[in-house]
Amino acid sequence: MTHARPPETTARPLTRRAVAKGAAWVTPVLMTGAIAPAVSASAQPGLQGWVDVGKSCNLVSTMTLTIDGTGSYPDRGLWVYNAQPSQLSSAYITFYYPTGLAPISWSANSANSNWSIPAVDASATPISGFTAYTTRYSGTWTYHATGADGPYSTADGQPSFSGRVSGAGTYCRNGVDLYARRTVSVGGTPVMLLRGPVTI
Template identity: 40%
Template structure:
C-alpha cells in the first residue's frame, strides 16, 4: 500500500507515519525519512566470517577455507530477520585467480558434512580472471534473539593442494555469501582480499 499525499496532507505526523508503516509488508527496507523508525525497518543482511589462507613450500601451494571457530567469530548468518521461518540454505563462493586452476578441494577432519565440498560454479556471477568455487550448506540454523540473526551451526573446512607448479603469490580472492530465506536469496560479496 502506498499513501498518496495531496494538498494539506503533506504535513505527516509521526503517528500517521507509524500507522502507515504498520500496514507495510515486512519485506526489505522501507524508504522513509524518519530516523526514529529507520533502524527497525532494516532489511535482511548477510554476513559472516571465514578464514582463507595460502601457503607455499617449494613447488607445493596449499589453499585453505577454514570456518571452524565458534559463532560469532566464525560462521555465516543473516541478520534483521524474525525468528521464523529459518533459512533453507546458504552458499559460500570463493573466487580464486584462474592462474591457480584447476583446484580440487577436499574436506578436512573438522569440516561439517552439512557443507558440500567446493566445486567450480558457473551459475554465479563471474569475475574476469577468477574461477568461482562454491560450497552449499543445507544443515540446521540457530536463532540469536538479541541480534535478530540466524546463524549456521556447522562449519566449512576445506583444502586444495597444488603440487609441482610454481606458487602463485600473492593470492587475491573475492568471497560471496548467499542465504535463502522464504524463497528469496540474499547475498553479499567482499574483496578483493590478499591472502597471507
C-alpha cells in the same frame, strides 16, 4: 601460513564492534531485490559471517589453500540478522581463485560440518580471470533473540576445507588474490555479499 580477510563491501556503516575487531568478514549487506514479506522495512535481513582464508607453500611444487569458518559467533561462521530459521534456505559461498591455479583439488577437513566440498561452478556470476568454486550448506539454523545488531540465526554447520595446487611456486611467492560471495535466501529472496579482492 598466511591468513587474510577481504576488504569491506557493505551497504551500511560498520558497527563499533566490527571496527574494533577489524572484522572484514563480519559486516552486513542489505537484501537485494524486494524485502521478504515476513520482514519489516525497519528490520531488513543482514547477511554476515567470518571465514579465514590462507595458504602454505612448498615453493618448488605445491601450495595448500585453506578455508576456515569454524568457531562461534561473532568470530566465525555464517549468520543472518532479522531472520527466523524457517525463512532461510539455499545458503552457499562461492570462492573465486585465479584461473591460473586451476584445477584446485579440494577436500573437507574434520571440522567441516554440512558444507559440500567446493566445486567448480560454471553458473556463478563470473569475475574475469578467476574460477568460481562453490560450497553449499545443507544443515540447520539456530535462532538467537539478541546479537550485536539484533536477533539473528546462525548456520549450525561451519565450512572447513583444504585445497591442493601443484606447480604453483610463482603464486606462493607473489601472493594469491581471491573473492568470496555469500548468498542466502530469506523468504525466497536472495541476500548476497561479495568481498574482495584479498591477497593471501
